[in-house]
Amino acid sequence: DVKVTQSSRYLVKRTGEKVFLECVQDMDHENMFWYRQDPGLGLRLIYFSYDVKMKEKGDIPEGYSVSREKKERFSLILESASTNQTSMYLCASSFSRGGTYEQYFGPGTRLTVT
Amino acid sequence: AQKITQTQPGMFVQEKEAVTLDCTYDTSDPSYGLFWYKQPSSGEMIFLIYQGSYDQQNATEGRYSLNFQKARKSANLVISASQLGDSAMYFCAMREMRGSTLGRLYFGRGTQLTVWP
Numbered sequence: 001d002v003k004v005t006q007s008s009r010y011l012v013k014r015t016g017e018k019v020f021l022e023c024v025q026d027m028d029h030e031n032m033f034w035y036r037q038d039p040g041l042g043l044r045l046i047y048f049s050y051d052v053k054m055k056e057k058g059d060i061p062e063g064y065s066v067s068r069e070k071k072e073r074f075s076l077i078l079e080s081a082s083t084n085q086t087s088m089y090l091c092a093s094s095f096s097r098g099g100t101y102e103q104y105f106g107p108g109t110r111l112t113v114t
Numbered sequence: 115a116q117k118i119t120q121t122q123p124g125m126f127v128q129e130k131e132a133v134t135l136d137c138t139y140d141t142s143d144p145s146y147g148l149f150w151y152k153q154p155s156s157g158e159m160i161f162l163i164y165q166g167s168y169d170q171q172n173a174t175e176g177r178y179s180l181n182f183q184k185a186r187k188s189a190n191l192v193i194s195a196s197q198l199g200d201s202a203m204y205f206c207a208m209r210e211m212r213g214s215t216l217g218r219l220y221f222g223r224g225t226q227l228t229v230w231p
Contacts, residue, residue, distance in 0.1 A: 031217040040123070042205060042223035050217070058218075090159065094217050100147055100166070101209050101217045105159035 003027070004106040006091050012112045019078040021109050023091030030096035032074035033103065034058075034066065037088040049074055050096060081113045115140055118206050120222035127196045127229055134181070135191040135225045137206030145211040148189040149219065150180065153203040162204075165189060196229045203227075 007022035023032065031050055035043040035058075045058030047066040055066050063085060067075045074093075078085055088110050092103040119138045127133035139148065150162040165173045165180045173180040181190040193200055203226050207219040 033218075035221075040223060042120075043221040045218065048218060088157065092159075096217055100149075100164045101219075102149065102161050102164060103159075103217075103219055104161075105151075108157045110157075 004091060004093055004104050006089075006106040006109050008109050009107060010110050010112075012114065013078075013081050014114055015082060017078075017081050017113075019081045019111065019113075021076040021078075021089055021091075021111070023074045023076070023093075023106055024072055025074075025093040025104070026072065027093065027104070028071065029093035029104075030071070031094045031101075031103075032068065033092040033094075034064075034074065034076045035090045035092065036060070037090055037108075043090065046076065081111075083113050085111065086113045087111060116222075117141060117220040118208055118222035120206055120225050122225045123223075124226045124228070127193075127227065129198060129229055129231050130195055132192060132194045133196055133227065135193070135204050135206075135227065137189045137191065137222060139187050139189060139206075139208045141187075141208065141210055143210040143212050147209040147211075148180065148182070149207040149209070150178070150189075150191045151205045151207065152200075153205065153224075154199075155202070159205075163191070193227075198229050198231065201227060201229045 004025045033048040034046045049068045065077045091106040094103045146167045148165045152160045163175045179192045203224045206222045
């Protein structure tokens with residue numbers, strides 16, 4: 001079974017802190033994604049990556065950065081957390097060739113910034 | 115413009131009845147894929163069903179079927195014989211094949227389904 005894990009289920013941080021959210025997948029997927037989910041807005045793509053050290057902005061990259069130093073790991077960084085970044089963060093991964101490109105999701109991290 | 119539109123924020127259905135969750139999409143790419151995911155209150159996203167734009171038959175997976183109407187750009191999810199465990203948020207999503215965004219999915223805002231006894 002594909003497994004996508006995220007470093008924390010719940011996280012509470014203070015405004016201005018630097019926050020790291022980690023995601024690891026064990027299926028040798030090329031693609032990895034970070035989304036945030038807010039009520040009534042669905043899933044919005046923050047950043048994605050097609051390969052190690054490669055990244056592309058999604059729809060809402062402002063205030064975030066990412067790092068992919070190893071194929072299995074994709075990190076989301078909040079450089080200076082703000083209260084409007086309180087949200088559920090979901091990581092996903094998929095193959096880049098063949099098949100349906102179905103995305104496999106982690107359990108999510110519910111981040112609260114106070 | 116939104117690529118995926120789900121117009122039903124909430125839906126209610128009685129147990130054992132069938133329910134249709136609406137999804138319309140917008141793309142000029144002739145090659146694309148459509149997905150439905152389920153998100154229970156626990157938060158995990160569960161893949162349900164996939165339909166490719168060139169697939170001739172509507173996709174089915176157990177009690178789930180995708181009513182694909184290409185001309186209308188519609189990809190509705192039909193759940194037959196609803197169960198209490200079907201209560202969840204349901205998301206429609208689309209993948210376009212062109213350009214460098216292979217693998218990226220566009221998600222709708224979701225429909226909260228409640229199944230009552």
